[in-house]
Each structure stands twice: as structure tokens, then as C-alpha cells.
Amino acid sequence: MPSHAVLTVDQKRAAEKAAMDGGISEWELMQRAGEGAADWVARMAGGRSVCVLCGPGNNGGDGYVIAESLRKRGLAVSVVAPKEPGSETSRNAREYYEGEVSDGALPEACVYVDCLFGYGLSRKVEGDFACLLAGLRDASGFKIAIDVPSSIVSDTGELLGPEVGYDLTLALGAWKRAHVMMPAIARMGVKRLVDIGIELPDHAPRMSLPPRLMPPAADAHKYRRGLLAIVAGEMLGAPLLSAEAAMRSGAGYVKLLSEHSHPDAPAELVIDGAPLPAALEDTRIGAVLVGPGLGRREESREKLAAALSARKPAVLDADALHLLDPSLLENADRSMIAVTSHEGELAALCETFEVRGADKIARAQELHAATGMTVLAKGPDSVLAGAEGLRFFTRGSSWLSAAGTGDVLAGIAASRLAVHGEPQRALEEAVWLHHEAARLAGPAFTAGQLAHAVKPAMETYL
Numbered sequence: 001m002p003s004h005a006v007l008t009v010d011q012k013r014a015a016e017k018a019a020m021d022g023g024i025s026e027w028e029l030m031q032r033a034g035e036g037a038a039d040w041v042a043r044m045a046g047g048r049s050v051c052v053l054c055g056p057g058n059n060g061g062d063g064y065v066i067a068e069s070l071r072k073r074g075l076a077v078s079v080v081a082p083k084e085p086g087s088e089t090s091r092n093a094r095e096y097y098e099g100e101v102s103d104g105a106l107p108e109a110c111v112y113v114d115c116l117f118g119y120g121l122s123r124k125v126e127g128d129f130a131c132l133l134a135g136l137r138d139a140s141g142f143k144i145a146i147d148v149p150s151s152i153v154s155d156t157g158e159l160l161g162p163e164v165g166y167d168l169t170l171a172l173g174a175w176k177r178a179h180v181m182m183p184a185i186a187r188m189g190v191k192r193l194v195d196i197g198i199e200l201p202d203h204a205p206r207m208s209l210p211p212r213l214m215p216p217a218a219d220a221h222k223y224r225r226g227l228l229a230i231v232a233g234e235m236l237g238a239p240l241l242s243a244e245a246a247m248r249s250g251a252g253y254v255k256l257l258s259e260h261s262h263p264d265a266p267a268e269l270v271i272d273g274a275p276l277p278a279a280l281e282d283t284r285i286g287a288v289l290v291g292p293g294l295g296r297r298e299e300s301r302e303k304l305a306a307a308l309s310a311r312k313p314a315v316l317d318a319d320a321l322h323l324l325d326p327s328l329l330e331n332a333d334r335s336m337i338a339v340t341s342h343e344g345e346l347a348a349l350c351e352t353f354e355v356r357g358a359d360k361i362a363r364a365q366e367l368h369a370a371t372g373m374t375v376l377a378k379g380p381d382s383v384l385a386g387a388e389g390l391r392f393f394t395r396g397s398s399w400l401s402a403a404g405t406g407d408v409l410a411g412i413a414a415s416r417l418a419v420h421g422e423p424q425r426a427l428e429e430a431v432w433l434h435h436e437a438a439r440l441a442g443p444a445f446t447a448g449q450l451a452h453a454v455k456p457a458m459e460t461y462l
């Protein structure tokens with residue numbers, strides 16, 4: 001089975017070195033990479049012409065192997081290489097390719113394969129390389145990036161040259177950080193992994209895998225399936241959206257803890273008006289959600305304090321993340337807390353807990369390390385940091401960029417937490433269900449419609 005590890009360049013180089021120390025030559029690895037990529041390119045080309053752009057390093061070496069493989073399959077192939085190969089293995093590859101190589105402008109082709117630079121990109125792309133990439137950006141053919149798009153830094157997703165939009169990106173041997181980070185992923189098109197048969201580190205950060213959900217046990221009842229208590233605050237709409245999603249995500253019983261009446265609340269949502277500390281004493285509560293619509297006043301802080309000192313599995317979202325501070329965490333069971341923060345909330349938490357990570361991945365990881373909470377840093381490049389390590393997700397629908405979709409996510413996560421009590425698993429399941437609900441809801445949905453689509457999304461993973 002291919003590994004789902006997401007590696008830094010150092011980790012990838014170490015894995016390749018270990019394979020070579022084990023007796024596989026670099027040339028053998030390059031042939032595997034090139035042949036595996038050529039299978040995809042041939043499929044996409046469907047007999048049409050292909051142009052391969054080759055750089056001076058091993059990414060360029062892959063390009064010559066791809067070109068030769070396509071040539072042998074009878075395709076019309078052209079190769080452009082502004083500079084001669086510089087490494088021994090890429091020189092082998094250049095000799096292996098029996099066709100013509102030009103160092104001129106980008107020729108016309110139906111499919112372009114970009115092998116200028118892979119994870120070895122070390123500085124701004126300029127001169128002939130930049131001209132070729134600008135030509136590629138403006139060309140109308142199908143564009144395939146090999147390993148990492150040539151203007152993108154593998155470890156950071158940073159752009160160091162012309163911004164080309166690819167249709168397909170083929171990661172060789174392992175996913176790299178750039179394959180999960182914005183803005184890089186927005187330019188990569190569909191992403192696929194080409195297995196080159198090297199062992200990858202067991203405990204590396206990895207892509208999240210689709211969850212496998214279970215129907216309730218034969219002897220289930222509403223409490224055993226999970227009782228979720230949602231703490232209501234100043235604004236009524238947000239916790240109701242969370243509740244709509246939570247009722248469709250597996251919990252057997254969803255309660256809104258609120259001193260106010262909610263005329264718009266659905267009939268199946270129980271409203272408990274008891275004073276909050278007393279309501280939270282119910283030992284049957286499997287999880288608490290606090291934050292959506294909570295407000296940021298002194299009463300809001302008291303509610304958050306009460307929710308945390310109940311020491312139950314909890315999802316913290318929205319206002320709760322602005323109110324949270326080290327003193328509030330003193331009475332809490334941090335290992336049972338799941339946080340769903342967007343960029344602004346993550347920044348606020350990092351400031352409160354003095355976390356200064358260089359990028360989103362580092363911030364999520366360091367916030368988890370500093371607090372013990374399981375942290376989901378949301379967005380098109382959601383990253384989850386918890387006791388089981390880092391998890392990355394493929395990008396969800398951009399229609400999720402609508403008000404209230406975060407309340408829906410928090411409701412799903414809290415519902416899953418009420419079902420099994422495991423924060424990292426709950427957040428992972430929630431992201432998948434959220435993305436699937438968005439896919440099923442199609443374009444231009446409202447947060448309420450998204451919450452309703454969680455029910456059919458559940459079916460996908462049962």
C-alpha cells in the first residue's frame with residue numbers, strides 16, 4: 001500500500017538515501033519515478049503531442065526518462081532544456097533519451113510536462129527558466145507538474161517564479177509539504193502520488209484517510225449513542241446551526257443549554273434552561289460544545305469556565321477561542337479538548353499562549369505542544385495537530401467560504417466527540433463529513449443547507 005506520509009525535503013532525501021544504502025541505485029529510483037509518471041502522462045495525452053521541460057537536476061532527469069518512455073510508446077515528444085544536466089544521474093537520463101533536445105522557446109504541444117525543478121528549487125527562478133515558465137503559464141495545453149511545480153518551494157509552498165496553473169501534479173515517492181499548503185495547492189490541479197517503492201518513516205505527518213463510521217450498536221439508546229450539550233450564549237443563530245449539524249452526525253441526543261427560549265429551534269432539539277453549572281453536572285453528557293454565538297462578555301467567560309471545569313470532552317470554537325487563556329485551562333482536562341480555529345482565531349490563540357511558529361503547520365503543532373489541546377487549523381489547507389501527530393486533508397469545496405459553515409463543522413466535531421470521546425478522531429471525521437456535505441450540497445449553499453447535507457454525507461462513510 002502506498003504511504004500517505006507528507007515529508008519535508010530533508011525527510012525525503014533521508015528516505016531516498018536509506019533506499020540507496022539498501023542497494024537501489026539513484027538511477028533505478030529515477031527510472032521508477034519516470035516510468036510511473038509517464039503512465040499518467042500517456043493516459044492524459046491519449047495519443048496527442050507532449051512537450052517535456054527538463055531542468056539541470058534530478059527533476060530534469062525524471063523528465064528525460066518520461067520523454068523516452070513516451071517516445072517508445074509512439075507519442076510525438078519534444079524536449080526543451082535551457083541547461084545541460086548537472087548531476088550524474090540526470091546525465092544518465094539525458095543519454096538514455098534518444099530524441100532531440102532544444103534549448104529554445106516553448107514549442108506547441110497538447111500536453112506539457114514540467115520537470116524544470118522539483119524539491120531542489122533553491123532560489124528565485126529567472127532568465128530562460130522564468131521565460132519558459134511564463135510561456136507555460138500562458139499556453140493552452142494540459143499542464144502536468146512533476147513532483148513539485150517548478151516555481152514552488154517544497155517545504156513551504158512559497159512561490160519563487162511565474163505562477164503556472166497545472167491540471168495535474170504527480171508527487172514522486174511521497175507527498176511533500178507543498179502538496180498540502182496554500183497557496184501552492186490552489187495551483188496544482190488534481191494531485192496524484194506515484195509510488196517508487198521506497199520505505200517512508202512510520203510516524204511521519206500524513207494525509208488523513210477517509211473515516212469508517214459505525215451505525216449505533218444493536219443495544220444502543222440515546223444516551224449511550226452520545227449526549228451532546230451545546231452551550232448557548234448571546235447570539236442564537238450560531239449554536240442552532242451547530243445543533244442542526246450535530247443532530248445529523250451520530251449523537252443520539254443533542255441538548256442546547258440555554259436560559260432563553262428559542263422559537264425557531266427544531267422540535268427534536270431539547271432546550272435545557274437549568275443554570276449552566278448544574279446542567280453540566282449530568283454525568284450522561286458525552287461532550288460539550290462551547291463558542292458559537294457565545295459572545296465575549298464576562299458572562300460568556302463564566303460559561304466557558306463552567307464548561308471547561310466540567311472536565312468533559314469538549315469542542316471549543318469561535319468566541320471561546322478569543323476568551324481562552326492559560327488560567328481557564330488550569331481546571332480543564334486539556335487532552336479532551338478539541339479546538340476548531342480559523343486563521344484569525346489561530347492567531348489569537350498563538351498570541352495568548354506565546355506560540356510563534358513560522359507557518360500554519362508549525363503554529364498548529366506548537367499550540368498543541370504548548371497546551372495539550374488537539375488543534376484543527378481550518379481553511380482550504382486544514383491541518384490537524386494532536387497526540388497522534390499531524391494530519392493533512394485534501395482541499396474541500398471553496399463554496400465553504402460562507403458565514404456559518406464553521407458552526408456546522410463545530411457541531412459535527414462535537415457530535416462525533418460525544419459518540420466516542422476521542423478528540424483527534426472526532427476532528428478528523430468532522431473535516432471529512434464537512435467536505436463531503438459541501439460536495440453533496442453543490443454550489444452556493446447556505447450554512448443551514450450544509451448542515452442538512454451532513455446526513456447524506458454520513459452515508460458515504462458508513
Ligand SMILES: NC(=O)C1=CN([C@@H]2O[C@H](COP(=O)(O)OP(=O)(O)OC[C@H]3O[C@@H](n4cnc5c(N)ncnc54)[C@H](OP(=O)(O)O)[C@@H]3O)[C@@H](O)[C@H]2O)[C@@H](O)CC1
Nearest residue numbers: 016029030057058059117118119120121122123124125147
Ligand atoms: N534523489 C532521488 O533519489 C530521486 C529524486 N527524484 C527527483 O529529483 C528531484 C530532486 O532533484 P534535485 O535534488 O537534483 O533537485 P532539482 O529539483 O532537480 O533542482 C536542483 C537543480 O536545479 C538547480 N536550481 C535550483 N533552483 C534553481 C533556480 N531558481 N534557477 C536555476 N537553477 C536552479 C540546481 O542548481 P544549483 O543550485 O546547484 O545551481 C540543481 O541543478 C525530485 O523533485 C524528483 O523529481 C526522483 O527521480 C526520485 C528519486
Ligand SMILES: Nc1ncnc2c1ncn2[C@@H]1O[C@H](COP(=O)(O)OP(=O)(O)O)[C@@H](O)[C@H]1O
Nearest residue numbers: 342378379380397398400401403404405406407
Ligand atoms: N476557500 C475555502 N476552501 C475550502 N474550505 C474553506 C474555504 N473557506 C473556508 N473554508 C472552510 O469553511 C469553514 C469556515 O469556518 P469559519 O471561518 O469558522 O466560518 P464561520 O465563523 O462563519 O462559521 C472552515 O471549516 C473552513 O475550513
Ligand SMILES: [K+]
Nearest residue numbers: 114117148150
Ligand atoms: K517540477
